């Protein structure tokens with residue numbers, strides 16, 4: 001079986017080609033693969049009846065999830081190279097996504113429409129998604145405002161803060177990640193709006209911890225910022241591992257994510 005170690009803006013993946021050999025890992029095996037290969041997520045590329053590929057996603061704790069923006073860009077590059085097409089279709093549990101080239105080492109993925117209903121996130125009770133009431137115990141950091149929430153095929157809570165550096169994210173992230181308001185847990189973003197076209201963002205990822213970039217997290221932060229009038233619909237997102245450009249187009253309501261993809265090594269196992 002072929003294995004690629006790749007990253008998208010520093011978000012690290014072990015990607016297995018399971019199109020001709022079955023890949024049915026246990027939770028323990030996923031944890032070990034993620035630890036040994038220093039991967040935030042483990043990905044399996046499987047055959048799909050109508051799309052170019054089906055993508056399965058596991059977080060580093062072994063849980064399976066339905067969306068991963070940066071991995072979609074990595075799988076997009078592999079499929080664009082393999083098929084020679086201008087555009088490839090990638091089916092995930094959450095949605096059908098499309099990937100195209102956007103210049104040297106850059107891939108754009110159409111991430112589809114954000115889901116804004118409280119049941120879509122999901123929340124455990126009806127609440128205004130522009131600012132939900134999560135009470136977390138006293139923390140040694142400036143007071144946090146109510147986070148905005150949105151689903152990009154996976155749940156996101158986004159805090160808008162004055163200075164991202166003032167927050168101990170590994171201490172605060174887990175308190176929100178598994179707060180009872182989020183029955184399926186949530187990814188937790190800390191977004192500092194620099195100007196109407198630039199956001200500094202760090203994300204505590206559900207079941208993976210603080211990563212160097214989170215693609216769906218960047219989409220979620222831009223959607224929440226634009227919805228609140230803090231930015232326009234297109235912005236440069238500055239993450240620890242690199243920049244992503246997020247464009248929430250008015251014409252089709254879809255969120256387009258563009259950013260770097262890097263192949264670290266490939267192997268046969």
Ligand SMILES: N[C@@H](CCC[C@H](N)C(=O)O)C(=O)O
Pocket residue numbers: 011040041059065067068069070071154155187205206207208211213214215216217
């Ligand atoms: N790294 C990802 C998101 C991976 C899944 C996430 N941790 C979750 O549990 O929803 C991205 O680039 O979007």
